[in-house]
Amino acid sequence: MQQNLREYIDRLIAEGYTVRDDQGDDPMLIQPDGRAVETWRENYPYNELMTRNDYDVEKYLLQIELLKFQYWAQDTGQKFVLLFEGRDAAGKGGTIKRFTEHLNPRGARVVALTKPTDRELGQWYFQRYLQHLPTSGEIVLFDRSWYNRAGVERVMGFCTDDQYEGFMDQAPKVERMLNDAGVHVTKLWFSVTQQEQRTRFAIRQIDPVRRWKLSPMDLESLDKWDAYTAAKEAMFERTDTKHAPWTVIKSNDKKRGRINAMRFFLNQFEYEGKDSQIVYAPDKKVVARGKQIVGD
Numbered sequence: 001m002q003q004n005l006r007e008y009i010d011r012l013i014a015e016g017y018t019v020r021d022d023q024g025d026d027p028m029l030i031q032p033d034g035r036a037v038e039t040w041r042e043n044y045p046y047n048e049l050m051t052r053n054d055y056d057v058e059k060y061l062l063q064i065e066l067l068k069f070q071y072w073a074q075d076t077g078q079k080f081v082l083l084f085e086g087r088d089a090a091g092k093g094g095t096i097k098r099f100t101e102h103l104n105p106r107g108a109r110v111v112a113l114t115k116p117t118d119r120e121l122g123q124w125y126f127q128r129y130l131q132h133l134p135t136s137g138e139i140v141l142f143d144r145s146w147y148n149r150a151g152v153e154r155v156m157g158f159c160t161d162d163q164y165e166g167f168m169d170q171a172p173k174v175e176r177m178l179n180d181a182g183v184h185v186t187k188l189w190f191s192v193t194q195q196e197q198r199t200r201f202a203i204r205q206i207d208p209v210r211r212w213k214l215s216p217m218d219l220e221s222l223d224k225w226d227a228y229t230a231a232k233e234a235m236f237e238r239t240d241t242k243h244a245p246w247t248v249i250k251s252n253d254k255k256r257g258r259i260n261a262m263r264f265f266l267n268q269f270e271y272e273g274k275d276s277q278i279v280y281a282p283d284k285k286v287v288a289r290g291k292q293i294v295g296d
Helices: 002-014 052-076 092-100 152-156 161-180 194-206 208-213 216-222 225-239 254-267
Strands: 018-022 025-030 079-086 108-111 139-143 183-191 246-250 287-289
Touching: 002 194, 018 194, 025 194, 052 092, 052 254, 079 092, 092 108, 092 139, 092 183, 092 254, 152 161, 152 216, 152 225, 161 183, 161 225, 183 254, 194 216, 216 225, 225 246, 246 254, 254 287
Parallel strands: 079 139, 079 183, 108 139, 183 246
Antiparallel strands: 018 025, 246 287
C-alpha cells in the first residue's frame, strides 16, 4: 500500500491535479476539470460541507466562550487536560490551533512530544507525559498523548505485548488518580474515513508547503488500516470509563468537526458567563461516545 500511495500521488500529479486553499485554510484536492475531490462524503451524515461564513461566525463566538472559560479556570484554580487523538490527517492539529488561537498562552499550552530519548525509554511509561500536567488555572492540550502505546506502538510493533497490556491496565487507573486530584481529563478521538485520509495525504505531497506533514509513518499507516481500527476499538473498550470517557468527532468535514469539538468541551462545564445560546450539546450526528462507535 505504501508504494501504491506513492504511485497514486504520482499519477495525480501527472494528470494535473492541484491543491486549492479555502482562503488559506482547509485545502482541497482539485481535479483537472476544476472540480474538487469529494471523498469527505464517504459515510458522512451531511451532504454539504459547513460553509465558510457559518464556520467563521461560530468559531469566533466559541473562541470568546473559550476565553471566558480560561478566565474562570484561572480564577478558580482548576486544571484541565485535553487529549487529541485519531488517525493521521484526521484534523487534530487544526482543531488544537483553533482551540488555542485566542487563549492567553501563559495559561494554555500545547504538548507535542517527539520520539522518546534513551533516558525516557528507561522510565515508567507515563512519566514523560505526566511531567507536563497543568498547574492551578492551566489548560494543557496534548497533540497525541500516552495513548500512543495503544495505537501506533501497538500496531507498528514498537512495544511488547507485556508493555501494551501493562498500559491498558494502568491507563484507567492513572486517569482515575488525575480525576481524584482535581485534574479534568477530556479525551477526543478524531475520526476520518479511509478514502478521505488518502486524499489528505495526496494534498500534503502535492502542496510544497504541506509536504513536511507527510512522514514515512503516515505512508505505512495506510497499509495497516484494519490493524489501527482493531487497536482503536480495543482502546475504547478498555479505557472508555465514567471518569475519563472517549468522545469521537467525525472530522471528514474539518470545519464541522472543529466547531463540535469546541462546543462539546465547553458544554461539560458551568463556567462564569457561559452563553447557552452558543454553548450547548454538540451535534449527535458528528459527536458520539467512543464505545458507541464501530469502525471509523
